[in-house]
Amino acid sequence: MLRANQLTISRQGNTLLDNVSCEIDTNQLVALVGHNGSGKSTLIKALAGEMASSSGNVTLDEHSINDYGSKELARQMAYLPQQLPEAAGFTVRELVMLGRYPHQKWLQKPTQIDKEKVSQALKLTQTEAFADRITATLSGGERARAWLAMCLAQDTRYLLLDEPLAALDMHYQIEVIQLIRRLVDEQGLSVVIIIHDINLAAQYADRIIALKNGQVCHNGDIASTMQPTVLRDIFNVDMQLLSHPITGQPVAVA
Numbered sequence: 001m002l003r004a005n006q007l008t009i010s011r012q013g014n015t016l017l018d019n020v021s022c023e024i025d026t027n028q029l030v031a032l033v034g035h036n037g038s039g040k041s042t043l044i045k046a047l048a049g050e051m052a053s054s055s056g057n058v059t060l061d062e063h064s065i066n067d068y069g070s071k072e073l074a075r076q077m078a079y080l081p082q083q084l085p086e087a088a089g090f091t092v093r094e095l096v097m098l099g100r101y102p103h104q105k106w107l108q109k110p111t112q113i114d115k116e117k118v119s120q121a122l123k124l125t126q127t128e129a130f131a132d133r134i135t136a137t138l139s140g141g142e143r144a145r146a147w148l149a150m151c152l153a154q155d156t157r158y159l160l161l162d163e164p165l166a167a168l169d170m171h172y173q174i175e176v177i178q179l180i181r182r183l184v185d186e187q188g189l190s191v192v193i194i195i196h197d198i199n200l201a202a203q204y205a206d207r208i209i210a211l212k213n214g215q216v217c218h219n220g221d222i223a224s225t226m227q228p229t230v231l232r233d234i235f236n237v238d239m240q241l242l243s244h245p246i247t248g249q250p251v252a253v254a
Contacts, residue, residue, distance in 0.1 A: 001025060002047060002077070002158055002190070006056035009042055016042040018214040019056070024158065024192055029184045031201035032194045034211035034234060040194045041082060041162055043211065047192065048079035048160045074102035077158035078151035082166065082194075088136040092146045095135055096121050099153030121152035124187070125179060141172030145179065152183070159183070159191045166196070173197075177204050198235075198252050202226050203244075210234040226250040 002024040009017040017039050024030055024047070032040045045051040047058055049065045058065045065073060078099070087095050099121070100114045110118075122128045125145040130138065135146060144164055151159055161180070165173040181204045183189050195201045201208055208225040210218040218230055225231075231239045231252055239252040 001061065003059045004043065004047060004056070005059060007043070007046060007053050007058065008055045009046060009051060010054045015214055017046065017053075020211075020214070020216055021056075022209055022216060022219055024190055025207075026157070026190050027184060027188050028206045029181060029191045029193065029204060031205035031208045032192060032211065033196070033198060033201055033208055034217075035236075038211040039214040040211055042214075044079070044160050044162050044192060044194060045081075048077060049073050050079060050081075071102045074154065074156070076156055077160060078154040078156045079160045080147055080151055080162060080164060082162040084147060088134070090135050091132050092127055092135060092138070092149070093118065093122070093131040095146055096127075096131075096149045096153045099150040099155075102154060117153050117155055121149040124152055124183065125149040139172075140168045141175055144168060144172065144176050148176070148179065152187075157190060159189055161191065161193045163194045163196070165200070173200065180204070198231065202252070203247070203249060222249075226252065 004020055004022050007017055007020045008015065020043060032044065034040055042051060046053060060076060096118050097110060097114065100110065100117060104114065122131050125148055127145050127149050130142060135143060138146060165176055168176065177200055180191055180193065184191055202222050202225065205222065207221055208218070209216060212234060218225060218234055226241060228239055228241060237254050239254050241250045242253055244251050
């Protein structure tokens with residue numbers, strides 16, 4: 001289990017996270033929601049070991065993530081930042097192979113296992129058809145799936161995704177979130193995703209953690225989250241709830 005324990009992070013006199021505690025259970029899709037500046041990216045970076053805490057800690061299987069070496073931690077969790085690194089000169093297959101670095105020795109050529117994991121990741125994300133294209137030529141949805149394939153090739157238990165849908169239009173948002181949902185259901189992964197659309201979060205996530213002013217203001221399942229008073233507290237907006245005409249799930253309308 002991945003857990004934040006009374007986590008506080010301060011930078012330059014500003015408190016970004018204030019005594020935050022939460023758990024990421026196995027085989028769940030957990031959505032992080034909240035206003036811009038509420039602490040979502042800070043929390044996901046801390047969970048990934050990308051940002052040190054001022055107090056409190058993050059534990060993985062009851063051990064502090066600081067006790068893990070960088071490659072050892074990378075074999076347990078994959079982190080996809082909001083601002084993706086430049087990969088213009090790589091083909092999709094080469095990009096996905098980069099996900100195998102925690103399992104390789106220095107300057108080691110890809111093994112048969114590496115190649116099989118890359119092929120599996122390409123198949124799962126349906127990126128096989130353009131595996132040999134340069135990433136700079138991809139559409140937004142294709143690019144998002146390529147980076148997700150790289151994370152899958154890393155062969156971890158946890159995926160931490162910082163706004164992977166932000167730059168995508170609605171068609172690609174649904175395509176990618178459905179893929180992430182399948183990975184949880186079929187591969188048994190635990191996924192944390194920062195997402196702005198509460199209705200997408202409610203439709204696909206198992207649980208929602210809401211941050212406000214650097215603190216957890218709500219942590220619960222979909223039924224407990226999709227309540228007018230709870231949504232008002234999270235977003236400072238009055239919302240009405242309607243039933244989806246097909247699924248019957250609650251849909252929030254401002």
